[in-house]
Amino acid sequence: MMLRLMWCVAFLVFSQSASAYDFGSGDIKVPEGFEGPVMKAPSEAFSAVGFTRRHDDSDKSTLLQLTLFTPPNGIPELNQARQIAFSKQYLMQFLEGVKRRRDNFSTSAIETVSIDGVPAVRIRWTGRSTENNVELYGEMYCMIYQQQLLSFHVQDFTDLDAGGYEAARSAVMAIAFD
Incomplete structure (x- = not known):
């Protein structure tokens, strides 16, 4: 009984974290x-850190990827206009x-957005996998935040349900910075 209770508590803690x-x-x-x-x-x-969500009845997955780059010499102090330009x-x-891995590649115009009050830029794209x-x-x-360059990427298949894609987009826009 005690072991079962411990497993339940561990499961809840793991699920929440x-x-x-x-x-x-x-x-x-x-x-x-x-x-x-x-x-x-x-x-x-x-x-780079990736998360995937498999589509029902498919071997295809939605991708949510975070890429962090910390330049060895740091990033100089930049005003907001320079942050957006960089x-x-x-x-x-x-x-x-x-x-490089797409045919018929096209993009939207670059947009300026705000993630938790920090300026960021976003672009949408479509294309056919060459693979x-x-x-x-x-x-x-x-975006640039605390001497880091951060990139967030969401990707999915055009012929499958967009629920995972929309959830991943929302997660990026709801990021909370320290």
């Missing part, structure tokens, strides 16, 4: 049904990695 992911300078509430994190850190300055520049560099010839869409955000 699994809903938020602390990425160092803030927290993102990982939407229900998303699994992860899967982490890659090719260098001390660069790390964020746009880095957004296009991050987006190039997506574009498996499926239509995809997504959006990418980029």
Whole structure:
């Protein structure tokens, strides 16, 4: 009986803590049904964290990815206009990695948004995967916060339910910074 109670408490604690992911300078509430994190850190300055949500009756998943880059020499103090300009520049560099793996790639205009009061830029894109010839869409955000360059990427398949995509978009826009 005591063992069962301990397992129930452990499950509740794990379930509650699994809903938020602390990425160092803030927290993102990982939407229900998303699994992860899967982490890659090719260098001390660069790390990527991914969460996926499998579509019902499919082997395809919605992607929610966070990429953090801390330049070795830091980021100089920038006013808001310069932060946005640098964020746009880095957004296009991050987006190039997506574009290289897509045919018929197109994007929206870059928008300026605010995430927890911090200026960010966002772009939406569509394209066909060069790997498996499926239509995809997504959006990418980029911003500078506390000497870090942060990128958030949401991606999904055009022929499947958009519920996971919308949940991931909402999670990005609801990020809480420290």
